[in-house]
Amino acid sequence: MYSMYALFGRTPDASRAPSYRKRHRAAGYAFLILLLLISYLCIDFAVGARVEPSPRASLHMLLAFVVTGLLIVKISFLRLFRQFYDQAKTMGTVIGILTFALVGVSAGYYLAVSRLGLDKTMDRSANYSFRGPLLEVKLTGLPSERIRTDSRSIERGLIMFESRCANCHDAHSARTIIGPGLQRILKNQKLPVSGHPATAESIRFQLKQPAGRMPSFAYLSPDEVDDLIAYLNTL
Ligand code: HEC
Numbered sequence: 001m002y003s004m005y006a007l008f009g010r011t012p013d014a015s016r017a018p019s020y021r022k023r024h025r026a027a028g029y030a031f032l033i034l035l036l037l038i039s040y041l042c043i044d045f046a047v048g049a050r051v052e053p054s055p056r057a058s059l060h061m062l063l064a065f066v067v068t069g070l071l072i073v074k075i076s077f078l079r080l081f082r083q084f085y086d087q088a089k090t091m092g093t094v095i096g097i098l099t100f101a102l103v104g105v106s107a108g109y110y111l112a113v114s115r116l117g118l119d120k121t122m123d124r125s126a127n128y129s130f131r132g133p134l135l136e137v138k139l140t141g142l143p144s145e146r147i148r149t150d151s152r153s154i155e156r157g158l159i160m161f162e163s164r165c166a167n168c169h170d171a172h173s174a175r176t177i178i179g180p181g182l183q184r185i186l187k188n189q190k191l192p193v194s195g196h197p198a199t200a201e202s203i204r205f206q207l208k209q210p211a212g213r214m215p216s217f218a219y220l221s222p223d224e225v226d227d228l229i230a231y232l233n234t235l
Pocket of ligand 1: 161164165166167168169178179180185191192193194195196203206207211212213214215217228
């Protein structure tokens with residue numbers, strides 16, 4: 001934006017125009033590449049998370065769509081529909097301001113609530129890892145996740161499993177009743193249906209936002225879920 005402002009809004013010095021143009025074009029390509037890359041990651045993230053986006057995430061998405069649309073129209077004005085060339089200037093400014101808002105509601109918000117990134121518990125993206133070459137987003141566990149191993153937790157987990165899960169899940173085989181058998185559920189590499197890594201965090205996620213025909217268990221307390229996971233870990 002600055003290079004174009006300098007070019008159109010200030011500089012009487014025509015000799016510098018090509019250099020401003022060049023800078024603007026380089027910044028434009030960098031912007032486009034970043035936009036495509038980040039959009040790809042965000043879409044992958046949203047699909048992987050299978051969650052209805054929060055109000056803030058919705059606003060972020062809306063801004064991203066508007067910025068992308070404006071950018072396409074602006075480039076078409078510059079390359080194809082030159083009669084509209086003048087409007088490209090205004091659009092550039094609007095794209096710049098909307099991008100500022102776009103980054104503000106997500107990265108800005110994150111930096112603010114996590115005290116500039118120092119508070120790692122805010123970083124839910126720690127649940128995800130990137131794998132090349134297509135930068136697949138996968139749920140993983142929080143690195144420090146500990147699973148309870150004391151016999152009382154396991155016993156409470158067993159009782160809960162019998163009453164809430166056993167109708168649909170066989171604990172002692174991989175046979176499907178309504179849901180898949182859960183034998184070795186946390187010892188295998190991946191969960192049977194979603195293919196998410198077999199971690200406590202993935203199970204938590206499944207209980208909160210289950211896929212397919214499994215009902216949600218979002219009402220269980222974190223303590224109850226920990227017991228349930230302690231039991232699943234013994235299978
Ligand atoms: C009404 C039946 C039903 C109940 C009750 C139920 N589930 Fe499920 N569960 C399913 C179905 C169906 C699937 C397969 C989901 C799909 O189609 O993606 C599933 C999948 C799963 C998976 C595999 C998820 C994956 O990502 O592969 C786990 C783990 C699981 N359930 C755990 C539980 C636990 C723990 C409970 C008890 C708190 C429970 N389920 C209760 C039906 C049920």
